[in-house]
Each structure stands twice: as structure tokens, then as C-alpha cells.
Amino acid sequence: MPIDDSPRLPASYAESRAHFLAMATRLGAEVTSYPHRPVKGGYRDAALSTDCAYFGPANAGRLIVIASGTHGIEGYAGAACQLHWMEGFRVRPRNPDMAWLLVHAVNPWGYLHDRRVTQEGVDLNRNFVDFPVHPVAQPSAYSRYHDMLVENFRPLPQGILNEARLLAHGLTSSRRRALQAAITAGQHDRTDGLFYGGLEPTSSRNAWEAIVRSNALCRRQVFLLDLHTGLGSYGEGELISYLPPDAPDFKRMSSWFNGELKSMAGGESVSAAVDGTLTAAFDRMVSSQSYAVGLEFGTAPALKVLNALRFDQWYHNHEAQLPASLRDKARERMRAAFASPERQWLNHVLTRFDEVSAHIEAGLLSA
Template sequence: MLPENFRASRERFLELARRAGFHTASFPHAEAGGSHLSTDVACHAPQPGKPVIYLSSGTHGIEAYAGAACQFRFMERHAERFAGAGLGFVLIHAVNPWGFDQDRRVTVEGVDLNRNFIDFEAGLPASDYAAFHAMLVERFRPLPAGWRNELRLMSGALTRAKRLRMQAAITRGQHTHPDGLFYGGKAATESRRIWETIIRTYRYGDAPVVLLDIHTGLGKPGHGELLSYLPADDPRFIEMNRWLHGELRSIAEDKAVSAAVAGTLTEGFDRLAVGESHAIGLEFGTRPALPVLNALRLDHWVAAYAGEAAGAWRTPARRAMRRAFRPDDARWLEVVLRRFDEVAGCLHQGMLGKRRPGDA
């Protein structure tokens, strides 16, 4: 079963880890509420020179439900096999615990964490998002009151070219509208800083490493698409794609369920690695794209523009977000976990042959 909420998920994660004898640690998020909101780690050290797999959940808070279920599955079914082969693993539960606790996708700062791992000193990426913000969020109203705005929005996507421009402007990320969708922020968030601390803390020399970061919301329901921010001709992409039987997709191309995104957690992971590093996103589809988008719009409208109506609309918005990112469907979860088992097996086999240069 999917966990019911952040607290239940955290308790189960720590219980399974302790039962199996793994090292655990908690990293409280002071800005988000302190000790009851933390990112928790369970790990098993590798044998000398052996690779390490990192498995993270909740980069986008509410998406942690499926990610946590996969982490439970790993501890129950895969950890012994990985440890028996000498491989290490680091499981990172609820990278964005505030979003998980509130059933929101953003951090406590209102930031999309998967757009926050950019070099802010190098300047902010350009975006066309401003052209759509008013229709997407500011003038949004739940139907039937907002029907005129919805017609204007749909009329801007009648041709394929217009639709692609709108999709790219919405999903690639933006750094101009703090109350808008996919806002990447103007500085590193607390969740990013804690993530970076965790990765620096749980590095095992220059052993080869691979990250699997689990998400929900894009693609066909239940389908788990494997994603990389690298171009398809990058040697690391080619190697990972070989492990994954040709199923890896580059978000730098038009064939993936995700648009090209700057500032992903996977990029941030690779930058922190000391030796050979690989980073993969696993995206599980939930519902058609429009209901998912509209759940996000309602959530942001309630947070920023609903005014006196915010209290009445917070619960409906929360329900919509759960339907969009946490389907209450046992068959969906069964498909998700089966796909996770497949990917875990691929990573196990792919990393077995990894050794540092010079190891005997």
C-alpha cells in the first residue's frame, strides 16, 4: 500500500531500515518546521571499491508517495541482494518533506526543487512563462466561474506549434514569478542545501555511483519512463542506456515525457560526485496531462490568489493534487512496483561490473 501521509511514510521507512540493521540518520528542515519535518537516510556501506546506488524520493513533495513505496520495496526485496554482491546503497526519504507533508509539489519557499539546482551566480535562464502566467494562475478560477479564462487558454494551443511553445514555456521552469508554476527560485532552497549535505556526507571515496530519483505525474498511467538530462550521444547516457535495455530517454530531445529542464536534482548529484557518476529519473504516469496541470493550477491559485476563499478551497485542492500524483489505485501501485523491480534489477547488473581504475 501507499503510505497515507508523510508521518506514516517516515515511520515505516525508519522501521524497515532499523529492522534490517542499516545505518539511519535524520536531517531536520528548520525553515520548514523543524524536527518533525526531516529528510531521512538509510544506508549500507559498500565493500572497498564497489559501487553505490542512491535512491531518492520526494524531490517534488507529493510525489514521494510512490517513491517511498519503492524504497520500502527495495529494503524488503532488493537490499540483501545488493549488499551480498558488495554494492552499497543510500536511500534518501522525502528530499522535500514540507511538500510531502502538505501534499504540495513545491518546497516551503514555493520553489520547484527540480528547477533549483542551477548555478545562480552564472545568471538565471530565460523563459517564455510570463506570457502565460496570468491565464495559468492569476486569472484562474475553478469552473464554472473560470470558463472564459479556460477558453482563452485553450485558444492559445489550437495548433501544434502553439501547443508545443506553451508546454515548453510552462514546464521548463522559470525564475520570474514566485507564485507561478515550476518556479526555480533565485537562491538555493533549504531542501537543496540539505540534499547537498547528505550527498557529501554519504560519499564512499571515489567509488562509482548511480542515482535513481523517483517521480510521478507525467506519461501514461503506471508507465515508468527512464529519463536523463544528458544528450543521447553522451558516453554516460550510452552506457546507462545499455544497462536499461535501450529504454532511457533524454529530456534534451522531444521524445521524452518531460521537457528539457535546467537545474534538476540529477544534475546536482553529478556535480557533487567525486568519481564516475550516473543519474537517472524514473517518472511514473498517473492521469492525463490536463487534469494534472489543472491540479497544479488550483493548488497555486489557492496559495497565492484565492484570498478569503483560500480556506474553503484548500481541501479540494489537496484532493486534486492527490488524484494527480498519488492515485488511490492498487492496480496502479502494482504496476509501479513491478516496474521498479525491473529497473532495480537493471541497475544491479549494470553496476556489478563497475570498478575504480586501479582496483584489483
Template sequence: MQSTTRYFSSSYAQARDRFLSAAAPVAAHVQSYAIAPAGSEGESLATDVALIGDANAERLLIMTSATHGVEGFCGSGCQLALLDDAPMLERARRAGVALLLVHAVNPYGFSWVARTDEGNVDLNRNAQPFDGRPLPENPGYGPVHGLLLPQEWPPTEQNRQDLARHIEQHGRPAVTQAVSRGQYTHPDGLFYGGDWPAASLVNLRSILQAHASRHARIGWIDVHTGLGPRGHGEKIYAGRRDEAEVARARRWWGSDIAVPYQGSSASVDITGHLAGLIYQACPDSEPTLMALEFGTLPWEDVVHALRGRNWLRAHPEANGVLRREILQATLDAFYCGQEDWQGMVLGQSRVAVLQALCGLEA
């Protein structure tokens, strides 16, 4: 059995180099969309795109990675495995399906081991009109913000008690909803959706318009990590509130596909969902959208890691030991480097791709 290690990288720079090298011999077109900030190693940052197959095919399957930066360690591995999967690439060709692999939607977060971009924006909460209309309100976030981001890290015992008391008073489901659904009032906070389209989101919109809009039928798998049991890939419907689209997603990926707005997902019903860009960028296409979410650690540990990473952003003077501890905790929350977890990820990712090809072909 081949090792999975060669598909999973130890840094954004290594992942990008591997992706571009693997795409070169099989892709009909490769293009890079740069952003201004530099990476953690001083490297240039870009979202790289590989189109495999006929650019004018009726059917297209998109796979995206690193919507949430650090989650790219997993998503990039899935893309590299697909690029190395000659039988699956041939299956796509025979089905008349072109493949569009979008590597590192959020290259800044991937490089700096953060879930958010250079402005602390969560790209999966940033797809808002920003046209002068009021942004979605989240009144439950404000009261818990100061508890989530204390002055000291690690949190003091008093902070732990105060946060536990807040959860007890309001109920865990309500607090989870308030924390993770997206907020637009605290730029230094968790799950901040921004006040303007982020540069990486603008790049993704351009990518969809340039490379996806000509295709009549589109499938999209956006690879995520952090929610659910370790190694389990929850299939989360990522489209609009359209029962016909939900039904089509279930035909493709199975009746166990979770639907956040129906309350059947580990994910809350978020606002500003990134996949919603496709309805503007590809208005004449029929999309079928799914986020494939691989579990890592318990939710409480994931939130604790996010709190620490936001604290570090606000305290760049933190000593080296504490910085390394926070970054490692962030990585552990969104990427399990063990080979059994990697194997579970690649197996489920391959099945999801095959199901999408069958759905597009049907």
C-alpha cells in the same frame, strides 16, 4: 499475493515513521537532515537517509523520493518495498553495491501535498550556480503566467477561453515547453526555479558529499510521477549532455531510456536539474542517472491541478471545502491510490533496481 497497501502511506508523517522503522534493522547508518518549517500536522520535517551495506564499497546505488514533494507518496512506497525485499538486498550485497535511500528530498511538499517547497521552489529547477551569472531565460512563460494563475478558482469560462486561445496561437508544444522547462521571473508561478539554493537542495548536496562521494561508481534512480500513460514508468536519462553517459544508461536500463535533450522523452529539457548536483558533490565518481517517471492523469489534468495548488498558496483564506478539493486534485494528479497502479509501480521499480545492480556489477 501480498497487498501493496502496506508500502504506500496516507501522509508524510506515516511514510517517515514507516521508513525509519523499516531501515533500522537493515541499515548500517541512518541520519536525518531537518528543515525549519513544520509539517501540515505540526510534525517536524526532515530528509532521512539510510545507508545499507559497506560505506566504503566501490559501487553505490542511490534511490531518492519526493524531489517533488507530493510525488513522495509513490517514491516512498518504492523505498519501503526495497527495504522489505530481502532477496534484492542480498543481491546488492553479493554484487558489492551499497544502497543509499534518501527519503523525502522535499519533505515540506510531501507533508503539505504540494509539488514545490516552502518557497514555491521546484527543486528540480533549483540546481543553478546562483553565482551572479544570469539565470536561464524563459521568455514564453511571462505571457501565459496570468492565465495560469487567475484571480478566481475554479477558473472562469473567460479564463478557459483565453488560455485555449493562447495555446491555439502559440501551439501546444511551445506552451508546454514554456510552462514546464523552468522559470526564474515569477516567484508565485509554476515550475519556479528560485533565486537561491533551497534548504532541501542544500541538504541533498550535503547528503551526497557525506555519503556518496567516496564511491567510484554511482547509480541513481530518482522516482517521479505525473507524466505519461497511467502506471507506465518512463525511464528518463537524468545526467548531463554526455553521449558516453547516455550509452551507459542504455546498457543498464535498456534502449528505450528517454533522453530529454534529444527530444525522446515525455519530459521537456529542463534547466537546474537536481541530479546535476552529483557532478559537484562527487567529482571523482562515475555517475549513471535516471528519473523513473510513473504516469497518472493526462497532462492537461496535471497542469490544472498545479494551477489550483499555486492558487491555494496565494489564497490561504480559501474556504475549507475548496481547500480540500484542490489538495485532493493535487494528490490525484501525482498518486494513484488504486492497487493495480501500485502493483505496476512496484514491479517496474524492482526491475529498475535490479538492472542498476547488474550495471554496477558489470
């Protein structure tokens, strides 16, 4: 029987981590693990950690960082890209002034539980803000929609009237865009809501900042590629920057990517403008020349993705009163929305990842 060696997504966080560590060790990478502190009152789990594999000269002036699992469940595709990169490492051209750092599972708790949030219930990509924040004094635009999105959510057909009310807010493309911005920008006043940014730094943020301090601050140039799934057309990988399109660094990176870079701030991207992102925080931490972009792979229609998030949050808000079978349903919907099992989709993802990685390396070497 022939061996099926076509690419596939990891089956779980545990399998993904084991493969990542084994392959990195076999290739001679410098491997470092950053354990996550347990959260009081949270789920009890086996030890969780964010793991790093460093390839290249210790004193390289240029560093490319590839991060997976910022949004937990999105780590399936991100880890697949990292494993794919390592599979080609031995034949990859080397540059004495270039190093690579692969960061596996920035949010390992979310990866383990098939959720986007951290163990504190926080969207990590909204958590990189200057605390304290004052949500009571500054209620979010999100709060106007929370009841329809989560509190009054019920699986169909029971929740049909609530769904009709929500859909009425997005009958035109401009209204849908405004609704997306209000919902996804990030909020700090509804702990039981979507895209909640928290009231203090999370364990994942602390681990990430320790990784950046240990690896990126002493370089001449650094580039962060943060891997995501869930927005955009099926299998397409959009390059996203938090910078406005007229910023010098945006223009420079856009030339590296043949004009394909999209700006959240400029309204060009599949993502609305977001506060507290990993990429913006990276640029703030690194005082030398730094670049940071997200690579977002489309998976499913936007409404399907949103409804998976709503079902997941609703279930976990009321877990004690709901049958345990709904937990499996929530995980199934999240996997379908953020980690397509189809080989064709993964092939698109890996091909695009290779293209983007090559552009990053060529761009840094020409800068």
C-alpha cells in the same frame, strides 16, 4: 478474516517516515536524519527532515542512491518503492562492493502538505542552478503565460473563457510541446508562479547536497535514481536523462536499460528540457564516475495534472481571501494527479521499479 497484505501507498508523510525509519532500523541499516531549517514567515510545522538508510559495506566502491519526494507529493509513490525494496532486502543477493542509500522525502514539506513545492514555495527540481540569477534582466518564457495559467485561473464554470484562451495555445501537438517547454523549463521571475526555481538554495537543496557529500564523493561509481510521478501514460515508468542522446554516458546507460532511456535534451521524453535538476546537479557534485536518471510514473492525463498544479498555486496565492474548504479541494486534486490510490497503478509502479533496480545493479557490476 484474511489479512490484506497487498501493497498500498503511505497515508501521509508522517506514516511514511515512521515506516521508513522503523523498517530501516529493523534491517540494521545505518540511519541518518537531516533536519530542515524553518523558513521565516512560512508555515509552522512539526520538525521535518530528510532521512537516509544506508545498506551495505561502509567502504563499498559502488553506491546506488534511490531518492523519493523531490517533488513533495510525489513522495507517496517514491516511498512505496523504497519500502518495497526494504521488504525484499533479506532475500536480496549481496555484493561486497555494492551499497544502497535510500533517501526518504528530499522535500518533506511538500510531502507533508500534498504540494510539489518546498517550504519556500520553490520547485526543487528547478533550484539546482548557480545563483545569483537575474530574472529582471532575463524574463522567462513562462512569464508570457502566467496570467492565463495562474492569475486569471478560476474554478469552472467561472473560469471557462480563460480556459478557452489557454487551450487555444495548444491546438496541435507541436504547439502543445512548445507550450509545455515554456511552462515547465523553470523560471525565476514569478515567485507566485508554477515551476519557480527560487533566488537562492532551498533548505531541501542544502540537505540533499550534505547527503551527497557525506555518502557519494568517495566512491568509484555512483548511480542516482530519482523517483517521480505525474507525466506519461497511466502506470508506465519512463526512464529520463538530462543528457543528450549522443553523450557517452547516455549511450552506456541506454544499453543497460535495453534502449528504454529517454533524453529530455533530445526531445524524446514525456518531460521537456528542464534547468536546475537534482540529477544534473548530482553529476556535477560527484567527481568520480556517476550516473543519474529520473524514473517518471504516469498517473493521469496531462491537462488534469496541469490543472491540479494551477488550482494549488492559485489557492495558495490567495489563501487569505478564499474559504478554507478550498484547501481540501486543492489537496484532493493534487493527490488525484500525483498519487493514484488504485492498487493496479501501484502494482505497475512496483513492478517497473523492480525492473529498473535490477538493470542498474547489473549495469554497474558490468561497467
